[in-house]
Amino acid sequence: MERRSFLRGAVVGTSAAAFGFTLWQGAASAAPAQPGAGPYGTLGAADANGIQLPAGFTSRVIARSGQKVGSTSYTWHNAPDGGACFTDGTGWIYVSNSEINPSGGAGAVRFDSSGAITGAYRILSNTRQNCAGGKTPWNTWLSCEEVSLGYVYEADPYGVNAAVQRPAMGRFKHEAAAADPVRRAVYLTEDETSGCLYRFLPTTWGNLSSGTLQVLVAGSGTSGSFSWANVPDPDGSPTATRNQVSGAKKFNGGEGCHYANDTVWFTTKGDNRLWELDLTSNTYSLAYDDSLVTGGSAPLTGVDNVTGAASGDLFVAEDGGNMEICVITPSDVVAPFLRITGQSGSEICGPAFSPDGRRLYFSSQRGTSGSSSGGITYEVTGPFRA
Template identity: 65%
Template sequence: MERRTFLRAAVAGGTAVAFGFSVTREAIAYPAEAGPSPYGPLLPADANGLELPEGFTSRVIARTGQAVEGTPHVWHGAPDGGACFTDGDGWIYVSNSEMGAGTGGVSAVRFAADGTITDAYPILSGTTDNCSGGATPWNTWLSCEETDRGFVFETDPWGGEAIRRDAMGRLKHEAAAADPDRRVVYLTEDEPDGNFYRFVPETWEAMSAGTLQVLTESDGALAWVEVPDPTAAVVRTRHQVAEAKTFDGGEGAYYRNGTCFFTTKGDNRVWAYDAAANALQVVYDDDLTDDAPLTGVDNITGTPAGDLYVAEDGGNMEICVITPEDVVAPFLRVGGQSESELCGVAFDPAGERLYFSSQRGPSGRSEDGITYEVTGPFRR
């Protein structure tokens, strides 16, 4: 019997079968399969080149090398990972800059309650290849350097001092996802033999000290083991624990309700780490999906309704939605930018606006990045 059929049968009539992992609503029918989008088909491209479902509209928030509208702040190159933070009646969107050789960093855009841009400013500079990251429950942004022996920087969306968090390890960092239930932060690593980590701070809300652990697998059992030398002074972090489970090119990460979802680009997979059950599931695998709509998986975010949104690095330049019913379908498509990638997916606090960037725009160059906003009737 196929696993999908077995799992459906196992929970029929509300009965769960114990076979090494928890059967939850979010794990009933993994992996997701192609199907119709809950938002309907994509319409012809709008004035900004975006194909969107009916009822949705877009606007350009910022362009690399140009001042953000109404502000003197010039938008950074190669916009990448991002997140939103509540700011009174409005909100702030932060965006990484994946520029190299000390020219990266993070910028922020502040919005009023009606969506009007009121300010834009830098919150980190002088770093390298700031790719993805993650928001914390205490309203800071963890910006990750995707470079050999890179660092994590904790930044203030309101423009306060940014602090390098050495205790979070030196590796080719990609994304971070805070788990307030277990008081840990999960970390992905963008290497073909990358690992999946968690940082256990000595004090929650203080990233200055703590323990870096790596997920291991032995005889099918998962465990967290301390990394002997997070500074990677002699041996690279991912090579220090022999039993460490490897993942092919870790990308985005997103935590919700006891599960950390993360993506791996080398095998085009979306994973779900069930922290309570200490179990790992494959949410999506393009090799196991007929007419797979999602390829080049990258940044990921989600909604309280249970939908996941995954941006493509390549593919058809789409952001795809994976529903709680385990259907995957395109939510939007960007035309004429095949040499770019989509990243920085994040919702405003009300869940009415989705932000994302095309990192290299129509020209395929880091100096041509575009950051967008999509507004519409998102499922919340």
């Protein structure tokens, strides 16, 4: 396996926290990650919340579907899904989608500098099956509808401004979004078995009301070069956006998407893959594929949401599998970071780091009940490596 070269740089974009990342480069030449000893060691016994963690880490429950959040008057939504963190003075805010249809939307929890919950509120209402999304560099939340001809909504995590529908970003079965301030683009995944990867180029950076929707064009292989082509009819009717451009590359169930320093990572659940786009060389490759794991069983299956940490580690959540969040290191090692026990009928959603990188938030969408009304949102605190 060729080692990826490392580049130290500042993160700007849709990463869950704004801090420096050590990044993977040389996408076309690197081999997919393989199992090995993770940077945090083995998992311990399940704690009081049913979560197995490495030594030095602790968990707490932040919110439960159908119950008030902390001492606030806000009732947490069903089926919590994609999420992100935003700075808020000396504290921060965690935003979470609701993947129910109808009346999905999104909610938020506000924390002070010590991590205490100081507020909770709705930031988006009356939308459909809001699955994942992404954070913008101008501190708004892009909430994506995972339905046919779904929209992207731009919501205010601070709860001041009303959410706005963004039809110029295309109408299709949206999943996640990741913003790239260098190329002034927003990358969008599509949750279809023959879905595409898109990018939206706003007419004015910071204003998503108008712009150009493009689709990735490439060969049928798992690595190579790519280009972008304009989607003639972004509203997807009568012809679906994924079927409008000859040569558009098809991906099997697009899920999470993450950008940092000239690289985009996105997952496809239909084939348990993590893809890597090198935007400097316009090449793509596999960062992980469970069918290419050698020397034992794959530690990561049911790949779903993805985020990054200050170390350059990627954290990938499972939809099913062993109900784990796995870490993939810059040295191409994949290992479990945590495991939720007793919730085999659920999936892990919305991993996002607090702005200081010391806390990881995520949800079990259906909790112990296996129902969307049983969602649980967690926080894990510990010695995440810098």
